[in-house]
Amino acid sequence: MSSDAIGTGFSADPSELRATHEVEHPAGIGPYRLAWRRLRRNRIALAFGALFVVLVLLCLLAPVYASEIAHTGPNVNHITDQVHVGGKLKDVVSLEGVPIGPTWHGRFFLGADSNGRDVAVRLLYGGRNSLEVGAVATLITIILATILGTVAGFFRGWVDGIIARVLDVIWAYPVILLGVALGVALAVGGLNLGVFKLQGNSLMVPAAIIGFVYVPYVAKPIRAQVLGLREKEFVDAARTQGLSPLRIMVEEILPNVASTIIVFVPLIVANSILTEAGLSYLGAGVQPPNPSWGTMIGDGIRLIPSAIHLTIVPGLMLVLTILGINVFGDGVRDALDPRAKVRIER
Amino acid sequence: MIAAGLLLAFSAVAFGKAHTSATPTINYVEGTAPDYLDPQLGYTTQAWEVHWLTNIGLYTYAHANGQAGTKLIPGIAKAQPHVSADGKTYTVQVRSGLKYSDGTPVKAEDFAYSIERAIKLGWGGKSFYTGYIVGADAFDKGKAKSISGIKTSGSTITIKLTTAYGAFENVLALPPSGFVPSGTAMKNLSSSPPPGFGPYKIDKVVPNKSFSVDLNPNYTPIAGVPKGKANISVKIAATTQTEAESVLNNSADVFDWGDQVPPSLLSQVKAKAASRYKLEPTISTFYFFMNTQTKPFNNQLAREAVNYAIDRRAISRLNGGNFIPTCWFLPDGMVGHTNAKCPYGDPNKAPQLAKAKALVKQAGLVGTPVTVWGQDRSPRKEFVDYYAGVLKSLGFKVTEKIISSAQYWATIGNAKTPNVQTGFADWNQDFPHPADFYFLAESKSIQPLNNENFSMIKDSYIDKTVARLGKYGGSKLSSVAGSWAKLEQYTAKKAYYANYGQQEVPLFTSSKIDFGKVIFTPVYGTDWSSLSVK
Numbered sequence: 093m094s095s096d097a098i099g100t101g102f103s104a105d106p107s108e109l110r111a112t113h114e115v116e117h118p119a120g121i122g123p124y125r126l127a128w129r130r131l132r133r134n135r136i137a138l139a140f141g142a143l144f145v146v147l148v149l150l151c152l153l154a155p156v157y158a159s160e161i162a163h164t165g166p167n168v169n170h171i172t173d174q175v176h177v178g179g180k181l182k183d184v185v186s187l188e189g190v191p192i193g194p195t196w197h198g199r200f201f202l203g204a205d206s207n208g209r210d211v212a213v214r215l216l217y218g219g220r221n222s223l224e225v226g227a228v229a230t231l232i233t234i235i236l237a238t239i240l241g242t243v244a245g246f247f248r249g250w251v252d253g254i255i256a257r258v259l260d261v262i263w264a265y266p267v268i269l270l271g272v273a274l275g276v277a278l279a280v281g282g283l284n285l286g287v288f289k290l291q292g293n294s295l296m297v298p299a300a301i302i303g304f305v306y307v308p309y310v311a312k313p314i315r316a317q318v319l320g321l322r323e324k325e326f327v328d329a330a331r332t333q334g335l336s337p338l339r340i341m342v343e344e345i346l347p348n349v350a351s352t353i354i355v356f357v358p359l360i361v362a363n364s365i366l367t368e369a370g371l372s373y374l375g376a377g378v379q380p381p382n383p384s385w386g387t388m389i390g391d392g393i394r395l396i397p398s399a400i401h402l403t404i405v406p407g408l409m410l411v412l413t414i415l416g417i418n419v420f421g422d423g424v425r426d427a428l429d430p431r432a433k434v435r436i437e438r
Numbered sequence: 439m440i441a442a443g444l445l446l447a448f449s450a451v452a453f454g455k456a457h458t459s460a461t462p463t464i465n466y467v468e469g470t471a472p473d474y475l476d477p478q479l480g481y482t483t484q485a486w487e488v489h490w491l492t493n494i495g496l497y498t499y500a501h502a503n504g505q506a507g508t509k510l511i512p513g514i515a516k517a518q519p520h521v522s523a524d525g526k527t528y529t530v531q532v533r534s535g536l537k538y539s540d541g542t543p544v545k546a547e548d549f550a551y552s553i554e555r556a557i558k559l560g561w562g563g564k565s566f567y568t569g570y571i572v573g574a575d576a577f578d579k580g581k582a583k584s585i586s587g588i589k590t591s592g593s594t595i596t597i598k599l600t601t602a603y604g605a606f607e608n609v610l611a612l613p614p615s616g617f618v619p620s621g622t623a624m625k626n627l628s629s630s631p632p633p634g635f636g637p638y639k640i641d642k643v644v645p646n647k648s649f650s651v652d653l654n655p656n657y658t659p660i661a662g663v664p665k666g667k668a669n670i671s672v673k674i675a676a677t678t679q680t681e682a683e684s685v686l687n688n689s690a691d692v693f694d695w696g697d698q699v700p701p702s703l704l705s706q707v708k709a710k711a712a713s714r715y716k717l718e719p720t721i722s723t724f725y726f727f728m729n730t731q732t733k734p735f736n737n738q739l740a741r742e743a744v745n746y747a748i749d750r751r752a753i754s755r756l757n758g759g760n761f762i763p764t765c766w767f768l769p770d771g772m773v774g775h776t777n778a779k780c781p782y783g784d785p786n787k788a789p790q791l792a793k794a795k796a797l798v799k800q801a802g803l804v805g806t807p808v809t810v811w812g813q814d815r816s817p818r819k820e821f822v823d824y825y826a827g828v829l830k831s832l833g834f835k836v837t838e839k840i841i842s843s844a845q846y847w848a849t850i851g852n853a854k855t856p857n858v859q860t861g862f863a864d865w866n867q868d869f870p871h872p873a874d875f876y877f878l879a880e881s882k883s884i885q886p887l888n889n890e891n892f893s894m895i896k897d898s899y900i901d902k903t904v905a906r907l908g909k910y911g912g913s914k915l916s917s918v919a920g921s922w923a924k925l926e927q928y929t930a931k932k933a934y935y936a937n938y939g940q941q942e943v944p945l946f947t948s949s950k951i952d953f954g955k956v957i958f959t960p961v962y963g964t965d966w967s968s969l970s971v972k
Contacts, residue, residue: 169828
């Protein structure tokens with residue numbers, strides 16, 4: 093296992109070492125089952141994982157909330173409408189342009205934004221968009237990074253030289269700066285790579301950008317691990333048996349880097365959601381009128397003194413979601429490899 | 439002898455200090471710095487509100503509130519120009535004995551030099567010169583060393599035009615037509631602006647942070663242009679929030695009229711500073727353009743539907759209530775503005791959405807893709823969010839494109855940009871003449887780059903009418919007001935635009951300022967020369 097290579101704590105007493113090994117690797121239990129056992133013991137990680145699941149479910153139920161409770165869509169303006177609050181009829185948006193705060197009723201439960209749109213509805217739809225972008229971006233990152241990292245590490249030589257230098261170039265740019273540059277450029281004209289076409293306002297544009305910019309952060313550690321694995325005896329044995337490089341990579345190498353990839357997934361999801369929020373806040377992510385937590389915070393900034401709920405509510409959702417993924421992700425990492433330290437350095 | 443000299447010097451310094459301290463200083467805050475402090479480059483309200491006081495040209499505007507403030511008065515010129523019968527030759531006499539702020543005498547030759555400098559430096563509105571003055575275009579293209587259409591003889595200036603242009607007197611009153619001494623460097627002098635003739639001079643410039651507009655000791659008052667009463671210290675605020683707060687709590691004196699008091703502070707301002715806050719209309723129009731050359735807005739029914747559907751009261755709320763809802767292109771206060779009944783219903787009442795939907799259906803345009811363009815700047819982004827919602831409710835398949843404010847005009851004005859179908863636009867007058875608005879609707883304004891006729895209007899009636907009425911300017915302008923109003927009704931019926939508002943701006947000062955005496959001109963906003971301390 094790869095964790096053997098990372099191990100640091102050796103005991104001088106062989107019997108003690110054997111005892112420790114037996115506790116960590118009881119006989120007859122596979123590594124993933126063992127990890128699940130460890131994860132189940134980590135109550136905090138499970139609690140935050142459950143929090144994340146609840147938030148995801150809430151966001152998935154956005155259409156139900158919109159149609160059955162709020163009776164409005166995420167992009168429907170109610171600027172000149174009025175709503176009953178505490179027996180009084182109130183403007184959704186005042187004549188001076190200040191939107192109504194939380195009513196704690198079905199309609200405008202968390203208030204309205206400056207266009208008179210229901211904040212609660214937009215919050216849930218925004219969450220869907222943020223999570224969708226985060227999930228797709230993570231998928232792109234993991235797939236590209238796994239392919240590039242494995243190929244570079246396995247073949248070494250000029251293949252590694254080219255891939256590693258390209259990754260270095262992407263790595264050299266600050267994520268947000270690169271994301272804003274790509275986001276602004278693609279927001280106007282969209283993305284047209286022949287077969288692969290994206291409209292400028294498609295959610296897949298920020299997902300593709302974020303997925304692309306995080307590739308080096310995952311590909312490099314995978315490459316480093318593959319460089320070590322390719323020298324192991326089981327790989328030599330596979331070569332001797334005449335297996336093709338593709339089969340060796342898929343059947344021998346990949347299963348051994350799987351735990352690293354799994355550990356990276358929650359980290360990349362969290363970072364992707366945060367980056368999406370940052371890009372959307374700067375106008376380079378999710379395009380209006382589609383909501384996302386980032387665009388909602390950006391839209392609410394100018395009204396902070398009079399309608400602070402416009403920034404607080406999406407901000408809080410963002411914090412809870414990231415906290416949920418990160419703490420759960422740490423638990424998964426500890427469960428898979430208690431001695432490894434994986435984090436994304438930016 | 440030495441002691442006497444020192445005593446004299448000390449007295450002079452002491453007297454000088456006493457004299458300086460007698461002139462009050464007013465603290466002016468702006469959310470946006472002037473684009474240029476060089477008079478031949480400035481092209482924003484923040485620049486022009488300064489330059490019309492520091493660099494007067496042959497003509498200027500009366501320092502008066504309301505309609506009276508649109509009256510052209512002689513500046514460096516002795517009197518109104520003599521215009522030839524064909525409207526192509528202007529003869530102007532220049533006053534004698536005037537001095538620039540640095541003491542240099544003002545000469546008639548400086549006029550041609552100043553215009554050449556504006557062209558050479560590439561002022562954004564240079565087409566006002568190159569499009570009308572004989573030889574100005576050749577000078578711009580480097581084919582001539584000077585503008586052949588401007589001749590100076592003694593104190594007489596003769597200007598020949600390629601075509602009669604009624605608004606040319608207004609062009610002569612533009613701040614970039616303001617005089618600077620011949621020989622002034624042909625480069626951007628914003629960090630150390632050149633001297634000018636006027637009651638004020640620009641001083642102590644810290645780019646994008648602060649500058650001073652101090653009383654000009656060499657100013658010889660001319661009729662209609664009073665001496666100022668205080669030095670003005672201008673600071674650029676980080677946000678309009680801090681800008682408004684500083685005036686509200688009296689730590690600054692004047693809020694720039696080019697900015698809007700944030701909605702979050704508006705109720706406080708109205709409650710605590712009611713005696714020093716009011717709204718003033720600007721000569722501006724805000725509208726959604728609709729590209730008449732492509733589907734769906736090449737169909738008049740679709741354009742009419744938009745005009746019926748938009749709720750102008752709603753957009754006013756998005757603008758903090760600072761809009762006068764309207765459906766006319768020419769704003770109130772501009773010659774040609776009509777008070778006739780709006781063809782699409784009362785703009786102060788609910789829109790006719792059902793009728794609008796029926797029109798789109800009748801035109802067979804339900805489901806047509808429409809791309810809506812807007813700026814990322816608030817509240818303009820909110821206008822477009824709202825507009826996109828309206829178009830969607832009419833049955834169009836809407837895509838919204840919100841781009842950086844800095845890139846917006848160049849992007850939608852570029853013929854190569856795809857799907858520029860509809861979106862946000864506005865116009866603030868360069869000078870009080872309807873031709874300054876209607877050039878946006880002339881077919882000759884359609885250009886491959888920096889196009890301003892966003893609706894791509896090609897209407898021979900508009901072209902001919904603007905060409906005919908455009909010859910009337912100055913005192914003759916009011917004689918054709920009815921014809922402009924008729925054109926206005928024609929344009930509204932064709933629904934080339936969806937006009938929704940005329941902007942109102944805040945006149946807001948600290949309690950230190952004598953608010954009742956502040957003049958707000960429709961051309962350059964707050965008249966700094968009227969600012970005084972109680």
